[in-house]
Amino acid sequence: MSKYEDEDFIALSSFIKELAQVDYYLEEQFEDKTIAAHVKSVEIESPCQMDVAVDESGNVSIGTIPPMYYVSTSFMPVFHNIKLTIDTELDGNNE
Amino acid sequence: MATTNRSWNLESFLDSLIVELDKARETLAIKAINKPLTYAVKDVNLEMQLFPSFDGNDVRFVTAQPGQQGASKIAIQLGSITDQQIRKTTKGPTTTEDVSIEVIDEIDDDTKKELRKIGVTSVNDLDKIQKKRVDIEKISNKKVNYGKLANLLNKARRTSNPPVIKNVNFNISRSGTMMQVEGSNLILDTKYTPVAVVNGKLADLKEATKDHLVIDLSNAEVNDEENELVVVSDPFTIYKVKLDLKKKTDESA
Numbered sequence: 151m152s153k154y155e156d157e158d159f160i161a162l163s164s165f166i167k168e169l170a171q172v173d174y175y176l177e178e179q180f181e182d183k184t185i186a187a188h189v190k191s192v193e194i195e196s197p198c199q200m201d202v203a204v205d206e207s208g209n210v211s212i213g214t215i216p217p218m219y220y221v222s223t224s225f226m227p228v229f230h231n232i233k234l235t236i237d238t239e240l241d242g243n244n245e
Numbered sequence: 246m247a248t249t250n251r252s253w254n255l256e257s258f259l260d261s262l263i264v265e266l267d268k269a270r271e272t273l274a275i276k277a278i279n280k281p282l283t284y285a286v287k288d289v290n291l292e293m294q295l296f297p298s299f300d301g302n303d304v305r306f307v308t309a310q311p312g313q314q315g316a317s318k319i320a321i322q323l324g325s326i327t328d329q330q331i332r333k334t335t336k337g338p339t340t341t342e343d344v345s346i347e348v349i350d351e352i353d354d355d356t357k358k359e360l361r362k363i364g365v366t367s368v369n370d371l372d373k374i375q376k377k378r379v380d381i382e383k384i385s386n387k388k389v390n391y392g393k394l395a396n397l398l399n400k401a402r403r404t405s406n407p408p409v410i411k412n413v414n415f416n417i418s419r420s421g422t423m424m425q426v427e428g429s430n431l432i433l434d435t436k437y438t439p440v441a442v443v444n445g446k447l448a449d450l451k452e453a454t455k456d457h458l459v460i461d462l463s464n465a466e467v468n469d470e471e472n473e474l475v476v477v478s479d480p481f482t483i484y485k486v487k488l489d490l491k492k493k494t495d496e497s498a
Contacts (some may be wrong), residue, residue, distance in 0.1 A: 164270035167267050170284045171272055188282055191324040200293065202258065202308045210261040226310040233290035239273075 159201045159213030169194055170236050190235040197229035252298065252305040259321070262291070266323060289323045289450045302358075336366070349401045356394065368398040396480075400433065403481045406430045410486060413474075415467075418441070422467065422476070426458040426486075434479045442475040444468065453478075 175186045201213035217229060277283040294309040294316035309316035345367050346357055352431055363381075365371050371394065374381060381391045410428040424443070432439055432453050441448045441458070443465040452459035457478065472488040 161268075162262065163272075166266065166269040166289070169270055170269070170286060172275075173280060173282050173284060175282070189284075192284070200308060202253060204253050204257075207255070208257055210253050210257045212258070212261050212265055227311045228294050228309045228313070228316070230294055231292035233288075233292075234286060235288040236284045236344035237287045239277060239285045242321055 156201065156215075159199070159215050162212045162214050164213045165198075166234065169234055174238070188238070190238050194236070195231065195233040196231070198232045199227050201232045206223060250307060250310060252307045254303055254305050258306070262321065262323070269464070273322075280443075285325075287325050290320065292318055292320045295319050331440055340369075343367045343404055344398065344402045346398070349397060351397050352394070352400075368402050371395065371398055400481045403433060403479065406433060408433075408476075408478065408482060408484050410484070413486065413488060415462075422462040424458075424460040424462055426460070426476075427456060429456050431455060431458055431476070433476050433482070437479040439476060439478045442477075455468075 156200075169192075172192055175188050178185045197217055198214050199217060203211045203213065205211070214232070215228075217227070219227070238242045266286065266289060266498070272316065273285055275281055281498070291370060294307045295317075295318075296316055297304055297306050299305075306319070329497060337457075346352055346360055346365065360371075361364070363374075365374060371381075375391070375395070381394075408428060408430045410426060410431070412425075412427040414425040414427075416423040416425060432455055439450055439453045439458075441450045441460045443462060446465050448465050449461040449463075450458065450476070451461050474486045474488060475483065476486075477483050
């Protein structure tokens, strides 16, 4: 059972890991050559829903998810904002 | 069971946020072992809608719920920091010879809070402040009394490092009779002069170190059977040893 109010919420670390899945090359054939490009840096700014759960001993668990519903309702969910900067690491060294 | 919409303090939230970020970074670092092209999280900026409350001591927050208006906005920015920067800007952890003020029950919560505000978290921190002749009462608005506190902290430090006697030897020669005591933490604080009493009479303490005591027994009466050694090493420590010479001789024979 999820520790968050809504089971669709995931831990913040999983959310960040999902956003960092950009490790692929964009390839294009040109005559007899292949041109490849990769993402150097990504800056993501997104509204998100958050669920901050507190257990009996005061420990905090942060659950988050991108906005789930797109239909306007009388009680709109609260949208927080998350901004992430993800940079390339080639062979463990920053470019 | 964790429940939502319960108030939390910023420290717990940041702890959790950093753990989550570390988890994400660790996964990406593992991925980097096999894949030459990977990504690292450089910065995280979180803007949250919250309702803060202040109970006179602590500020706590509740996350805004659907339909709630007028929430405050708090922005948390976490940037990358290298291990060298961490070493430069943070204190090392409390060592085994030091005592954290958190574990001392005799110090009330208000005093602990005042000490934390001025960066004192252990007995050694307080010693450093005393050496610089800082007026701790003035800084803490007379909430912290140094003398009282120093005694409590020294007592706590002594409790966590009790004296241990491992061996007692009698050295009888023409020049005099000496008792040698070996152990650990026999003398902890050199600012006090230790005192030794043998069979109720004050004895001359020739040498006194952390792991070694030499007591001159020339003026003391040494009995064949029961002898008693009492050492006062500081205002918080008295240790008494019963020495049965005859029994010891019998056993060794």
